[in-house]
Amino acid sequence: MSREEGAGWGLNWTVTHAYRGSPFYRRLLDEAGVDPARVHALEDLRRLPFTTKEQLRETYPLGFTAVPPERIVRVHASSGTTGRRIVATYTRRDLEDWTEMFRRCYEYAGVTPEDRVQVTPGYGLWTAGIGFQLGAERLGAMVVPTGPGNLDLQFEFLIDFRSTVFCATSSFGLLIAEEAERRGLRERLALRVGIFGSERWGEGMRGRMRELLGIDCYDIYGLTELYGPGTGIDCRHHLGIHYWDDYYVIEIVDPETGRALPEGEEGEIVVTTLRKEAMPLIRYRTRDLSRLLPGPCPCGSPHPRIARLTGRTDDMVKVRGVQVYPAQVEAVLASIPGLGTEYQIRLHREGGRDVFRLVAEAAAATWPEDLGRRLADLVRDRVGVRPEVELLPPRSLPRSERKTRRVFDERGD
Numbered sequence: 001m002s003r004e005e006g007a008g009w010g011l012n013w014t015v016t017h018a019y020r021g022s023p024f025y026r027r028l029l030d031e032a033g034v035d036p037a038r039v040h041a042l043e044d045l046r047r048l049p050f051t052t053k054e055q056l057r058e059t060y061p062l063g064f065t066a067v068p069p070e071r072i073v074r075v076h077a078s079s080g081t082t083g084r085r086i087v088a089t090y091t092r093r094d095l096e097d098w099t100e101m102f103r104r105c106y107e108y109a110g111v112t113p114e115d116r117v118q119v120t121p122g123y124g125l126w127t128a129g130i131g132f133q134l135g136a137e138r139l140g141a142m143v144v145p146t147g148p149g150n151l152d153l154q155f156e157f158l159i160d161f162r163s164t165v166f167c168a169t170s171s172f173g174l175l176i177a178e179e180a181e182r183r184g185l186r187e188r189l190a191l192r193v194g195i196f197g198s199e200r201w202g203e204g205m206r207g208r209m210r211e212l213l214g215i216d217c218y219d220i221y222g223l224t225e226l227y228g229p230g231t232g233i234d235c236r237h238h239l240g241i242h243y244w245d246d247y248y249v250i251e252i253v254d255p256e257t258g259r260a261l262p263e264g265e266e267g268e269i270v271v272t273t274l275r276k277e278a279m280p281l282i283r284y285r286t287r288d289l290s291r292l293l294p295g296p297c298p299c300g301s302p303h304p305r306i307a308r309l310t311g312r313t314d315d316m317v318k319v320r321g322v323q324v325y326p327a328q329v330e331a332v333l334a335s336i337p338g339l340g341t342e343y344q345i346r347l348h349r350e351g352g353r354d355v356f357r358l359v360a361e362a363a364a365a366t367w368p369e370d371l372g373r374r375l376a377d378l379v380r381d382r383v384g385v386r387p388e389v390e391l392l393p394p395r396s397l398p399r400s401e402r403k404t405r406r407v408f409d410e411r412g413d
């Protein structure tokens with residue numbers, strides 16, 4: 001069976017299974033006039049209705065679940081910072097599939113059974129900690145499951161167990177890297193690989209962590225609704241993220257109109273699972289922004305690639321009518337020598353006008369007088385709106401052990 005045929009078969013299975021097992025999906029597909037028996041090739045995807053995070057919340061907790069509750073062996077949930085929690089359910093085979101995908105991620109990052117993998121993402125309802133652990137155990141590496149926080153404990157295990165791989169949010173990765181430097185511990189660490197996920201991070205951050213820790217950094221992709229982290233990762237060439245197209249399909253659509261976009265054009269990632277039992281996804285809108293990359297990767301992988309995420313449809317802010325994405329600001333920071341990677345976008349209104357303040361860190365305790373002006377100019381050129389820049393000494397802005405908040409919009413409605 002070719003990859004294409006395999007995906008067509010998986011699509012037919014998914015739509016039929018969702019229709020039979022979930023009243024929510026049955027109603028959705030009936031309303032869209034879709035007969036599951038007639039969905040059997042990838043081009044049929046475009047006739048299917050989208051599903052959204054709102055629908056997942058509205059049908060909380062088990063609306064998307066398509067198996068009887070007794071077949072569910074695990075639930076996870078996202079932190080639910082906005083609105084109701086997002087719940088994910090798993091059968092035994094779903095966990096098996098997730099573990100296998102995660103093992104593949106480690107392989108792409110060059111991790112071997114000889115490695116010692118320190119897992120710092122949280123355990124419990126969150127998908128990350130346990131996902132990182134299962135994949136590393138499947139690979140045969142030694143897992144050091146320290147969980148989040150507690151810098152002293154992290155360094156104790158990094159040094160005593162000679163961990164070679166560090167798994168974390170990029171925020172925590174940066175915190176560890178800066179602390180290692182501050183405490184003068186770098187020479188005592190055996191780290192060689194960092195695997196970072198659960199928030200978007202850029203090339204500036206990659207360079208900074210490589211410089212401070214001497215590690216090769218990988219960007220792992222995932223979302224709670226789609227198993228969790230581990231559904232894609234970049235390879236040693238770092239030319240975009242390979243995703244596991246034998247488990248799910250990616251389409252890129254225009255976030256405004258929903259129209260499917262051709263290769264190379266940036267839009268919203270939409271995922272459809274091919275063999276997920278407990279909670280199949282049909283054209284699920286992730287709100288993540290990326291694009292499909294054309295052609296093969298030099299690594300020779302058969303798995304296609306998307307570009308690293310450029311943002312989320314909901315992290316864009318409009319300033320004086322201009323769309324501003326945090327990723328654009330990060331790219332500008334990374335392109336000017338002498339600047340750090342941390343920043344805050346602060347917005348408020350003054351006399352009916354938007355004020356855009358960009359607070360950034362210099363890379364050293366002193367900096368050239370014109371550094372702030374150069375940053376403001378380049379943001380104006382690349383993003384389209386000029387910020388008021390405030391520069392601070394290194395490590396002035398707050399660091400987080402999970403996800404760092406960088407946009408503060410205080411403009412009211």
Ligand SMILES: [Zn+2]
Binds near residue numbers: 297298300
């Ligand atoms: Zn590759």
